[in-house]
Amino acid sequence: MATVRKRDGDIRIGELVRRSGVSRATIQHYLNEGLLPRPRKTGQTMAYYDAATVERVRLIKDIQRRHLPLQAIRALLEPRRGARKKVPRMTELARRGEELEALLAPNERPLSRREVERETGVDEEALDELERLGFVRARKSGGAAGKRDELRYGPCDVAVLRAVGQLGAAGLDSSRGFGIRDLIVYREAMRGLLAREVELFGRANVSRDDFVRLAQAAAVGASELVAALHRKLVTELVAERGARRR
Numbered sequence: 001m002a003t004v005r006k007r008d009g010d011i012r013i014g015e016l017v018r019r020s021g022v023s024r025a026t027i028q029h030y031l032n033e034g035l036l037p038r039p040r041k042t043g044q045t046m047a048y049y050d051a052a053t054v055e056r057v058r059l060i061k062d063i064q065r066r067h068l069p070l071q072a073i074r075a076l077l078e079p080r081r082g083a084r085k086k087v088p089r090m091t092e093l094a095r096r097g098e099e100l101e102a103l104l105a106p107n108e109r110p111l112s113r114r115e116v117e118r119e120t121g122v123d124e125e126a127l128d129e130l131e132r133l134g135f136v137r138a139r140k141s142g143g144a145a146g147k148r149d150e151l152r153y154g155p156c157d158v159a160v161l162r163a164v165g166q167l168g169a170a171g172l173d174s175s176r177g178f179g180i181r182d183l184i185v186y187r188e189a190m191r192g193l194l195a196r197e198v199e200l201f202g203r204a205n206v207s208r209d210d211f212v213r214l215a216q217a218a219a220v221g222a223s224e225l226v227a228a229l230h231r232k233l234v235t236e237l238v239a240e241r242g243a244r245r246r
Helices: 013-020 024-032 053-064 070-077 090-095 097-104 113-120 124-132 155-169 180-203 208-245
Strands: 040-043 046-048 139-141 150-153
Touching: 013 024, 013 053, 024 053, 053 070, 113 124, 113 150, 113 155, 124 155, 124 180, 150 155, 180 208
Parallel strands: none
Antiparallel strands: 040 046, 139 150
């Protein structure tokens, strides 16, 4: 068997872990899911990764933080073949991420942890649980001159916190058996919906310039549609159960 030689720039798994900031287990998981190219083996116990794998791992991890399932990430990283127009690569779309995030961000100002309860009605215990379950995450923001950076919740996180606070104010709280963990059902439903949306976008022939505009329109339109369908289904369910009691 011919020996496969190491190429200039190739890196070992330890270097990939160090530069990408993820664990060996995470990299193996990405490999198993088909998100990363397999390393080039130069011996029975020696394998090398292309240096570009570092940025790919970082990109996957960044997209995961937005709660996109791995199957949807794989669809984005590997555009549909045979498209008449070039489907945007995820690395190209990532460069437009800040623009898209700014367009989709709700009209909320970032909040520090000490401001959350006053502004949203979510107490510290509930906030801890929301963070632990991955619903919200505070990030460092530039502090005032002479002060250290402060952790703040961004507009999207604040919108989530405000919605949770409104549920509690309406009576959907632990005193009635409704806990923060019960919100997972909504997140999982939205993840499934988002995965299907990604598939639909993958079928469409859209240019990179059109993607941000279409993604914004889809996000706004889909949110209104989901809310309208939810209200309709609740109304139908209540009417159906009322009819059964008669």
